Structures are given as structure tokens and as C-alpha cells.
Amino acid sequence: MENGHDPVRQLRYLPAIGASYGVEVLDFRALRSMDTRRRRVRPQRPDFHVLALISSGTGAHEADFRSYRLAEGSAVWIRPGMVHRWSDVEACEGPLILFRTGFLTGFSAAEAAVAACWQLDRQRLDLALLAAEHLAREHDAAVRSPRLASPALLSHLLAALILRALPATAEPAEAPRADARSTEVFRAYRAAVEEHFTDRHHVGEYAQALGYDVRTLTRATRAAAGIAAKAFLDQRILLEAKRLLAHTDLPVGSCARRLGFRDTGNFTTFFRRQTEMPPTTWRTEYGAPASRDH
Template sequence: MVDRTIQGGDGIDTFPFPVELSVGGVGMQVAPMGDTWPSGGPLERVHRIDFHIVLLFGAGPVRHMVDFTEHEAAAGDLLWIRPGQVHRFSPTSEYRGTVLTMQPGFLPRSTVEATGLYRYDLPPLLRPDTSQLAALQAALTQLRREYEDTATLPLSLHTAVLRHTLTAFLLRLAHLAASSAEAPRQRSDSTFTLFRDAVERDFATNHSVSAYADALGYSRRTLVRAVRAATGDTPKAFIDKRVILEAKRLLAHTELPIGRVGVAVGFPDAANFSKFFHQHTEQTPAAFRAELR
């Protein structure tokens, strides 16, 4: 991936996009996985990135943690990790395949919106079917060919061609993400969509299922049915998972005292926050933070 890091005050390394390592200094790279990052050491610790990574696996299984969730990828699967997400490479997995990295700002805003580059609600692990995989592999092969061809066009045109070719690949990838197993269920019911958006907006201050139901104009029973159909969880479990994810991010990314982390996710009382965190993770907040250092 990179050969330089920024050490955060929280002890977690941030890997910046390595412009100096990309061919021609453009804001993207595409290469075999083994050629793109050093082996061992820091990458096996929790770290974060400030750019996009798309991994197309040529072999498996590979276990990879993204935002504190372990994913197991097989040959032909893709893993899409977005800027700011915490992740960790597995020391026991062999990473084989192709990796695409992209610097934020390399593509114009219209393309960013069309491709859903910042859809953090979509699952990172994608499993294309045979025809989707063939199309994605062909698009990625063409992108790599254009990326490595620096002789036939001046840099400005080379960069423009890369942007267009990258857009074609990302549009296919975005379609796969939107039609993946989790996404259509989440988008099929407007009741759940409204609830999900409300939770994303208010989870730090509102943990009450009844309050969300009242604000959205639904009965509690209607909300329970919609959320269970979309996710398999109850509304309360959905809210709690979002709160826990934010708490983990704050514990990992910042040096806020644990009590302040609790306040940031809606627990004015530090003891109640610690009890809630332990109930859902089987760890205290302090133990979770210490494990990442």
C-alpha cells in the first residue's frame, strides 16, 4: 500500500495516498496486491486510510477487518474500503489479486455522486456473480492497461483517459454494491429507509424506538416489521449497533476520555456507557482502546 505513515495522537497510523509511488504521479494506482504494500509489520495492526481501496481477490479465503467487523473474502470477491475507515490486514491470509487505490478529488463531483464513493452505509464486501465478475475484471484490466501506458499520450490526456476508464469500472462496482444482498433489502421499504436515515442523523442523542416511530409517523409495530424485514434485527438492535460503531471509532481515533466518548454517543453517565459497551462487545471501553494500541 504505502511506505510512509502519519502517527496519530491516538497511536493509530494513518496511511496517506502515495502520490509519489503512482505512475506519472496521478491520483490513482492499480497493481497486483503484492506489489502495492510492504509485507508484515504495521499493516497487521489497526490503521486507517485517507483514500479509497478496492481489492479484487484472486484467491481465498482472506479475512480482513473493516470498521471492527471481520469479513471473509473468497476468490472473485471484492472489498471496498473508503477514506477514514479503520481496517486491518490478516497476518494469516495470503493476499492475491488486484488492488485499486484512488485519491479523493481525483474524480469530478458528478462522478463521485453517480458512483456512490462515500456510501458508508453499503457493505464493504461484494460478491459478484459470474457475469458481473467477468465485466468487472475486463474493466479493471483495461484500467490497468491505461494506467501503465504512459508513452502514447501526453500526461493531461493520459489522466483524462484514466478518469473516464476508472469511472466505467466504478459505475459497474456501484451497481454491484447497490444490488448486493444487503442493499436491496434496505432500499425496498421506504419505512426502513426513513428510519435508517433518521438513526444516522440522530443516534447520538436519540436511542428510543418509540421516539423514532413517533417522529416518522409510524406505529412501533410497523417500524419493527419494516426493520426486521430489511435487516433481520429489531429497531433497538439497529440503533445500538450504530451507537457501538461510533463509540468504537471515537475510542480508536481520538484521545477523548472514555466519559467524553460516552457523552458523544448519548450517555451522559460514564458508568452507563461502560455497561452498555460491555453488554454489546464483552469488553470495557478501556480494554477495547488498549487492544488497539
């Protein structure tokens, strides 16, 4: 998967021996120690979540075509499928929490509106670091003494940490607060989009498959994510299109087919409508060399 940029490394969740509880607690010091070849600075795409807190130091991070400066109080949440790289974390300290999709249960839809990186004030950072330390201690106890292991406890501590670390603006101010029913509907829609966005491009298809009408999906998505169901779906397709264009040497026509478009023309129309430029132009402006577009 090369086009002049570094190839994207696919990362699978592989916990340390004895630590297979669906969550693992590391820190930046351990990351640097394990990664002597500095693969962290090259693009990678994990199939798990990474939550990081910067307790001290400065650095840089990139996630899905956006660059972020890291400093004391920075929080980073890398979701499964994101293409990211730790551009510079040589001076960063703080915890790194890795966890599988599905390990965090019963969580609200607020995380859908959270950026890949945000800033915590000193008080919120201190409380988040305490929550991370509690999770780390319980995880260490589970590894050292399996009879004390409690995945349910670890899941609750992870949820507490994320709730403590979420920015105050996790839910859009202009969007109505999602009730339990809307949250349930949105979570089902979001999961279905993630599974089928390459072959279902119409909200009506998801509504039929999930047993809701389109208006219900739209209300739930707007309440949880601040945008309509169609816009949410289009954004997911567009993000994957950008990933393919930036991190592979696939011709535009092949990208179109991978994303479920009938032909290159339809894909180009969609991409232009979303970005105001054709995919070949976006690929060039991003910095990748011209591909074999045929």
C-alpha cells in the same frame, strides 16, 4: 493511541505523482512491494475508499471487529474511517482501487447495506475484473498522456466497476426499494450523521437541519438501509464507541465526552442497551487491558 493493541495508523489519500485524479489503481503485488515493513498487517484507518478483488490466492482481512477469510472471488470494500488490517495477503492477487470520498457521484444508496467483504461467483468475478482492467487502462493512459485524462470518464468506469462487483443482495430483500427521492434524502442524512454524530444524537435534530420531518428520514433510511433512522444513527455512534474502546487507551469517561454524551452514566446506558454489556466489559472481552476509567 495505544492500549496494548497496535496503534491505529491514520492513512491520508496521497496519490502517486501525476495520478491525482481522485482514483488510483494498484494491485496486491504492488502493495506488498511498497510495504516492505509489512505495516499492512497492523490496524489502519484510511480517509478514502479501497475496493479490492481477489482474482487468485487465499488470505485474511479484518474490518471493524470482524474477521474475513479471503479466497478467489472475494470482494472487499473499505470505507473511509473503517479500522482494518490486511491480516494475511501474501498469496492474494487482484486489483486494489483507491478513491476519494465524493469522486463517485450519482451512485445509489445500495452501498450502505453492503458488508466489508462478500463473495462473487466465477462469472461475476470475471466481469468485475474486466471492469477493473478497463479502469486501470484508462487511468494509466491519463497518467501517461494528461491530454487524454478525463475525471468524468474515470468516475463512470469506477461506478460501473462497483455496480458489477456489488453482491446480488446489496439491497435488503425485506426493505422496499428506494426511489430517487428517498435515495437523495438518505444520502443527505447519511452525510449529516457522519459529520455530526458526536454532537447530534436525536433524529429530530437532523430532520430540522435538513428540512425534512422525522417520518421522511425514517422512510428513506428504511428503504435504503433496511433500518430506521434512529437505529442507523445509534449504530454509527456505537461503532465509533467500539473503535475508541478497542484502539485507544482513553478512559470510558473520555470516550463518552468525545461522542457527545453529557456524562459517563448516559454513555454506559446507551452502550449497554446496544450491546447488552457495559463498555468496560466489552473492552475487556475484546482483549484490551483495563484503561484508566475515572
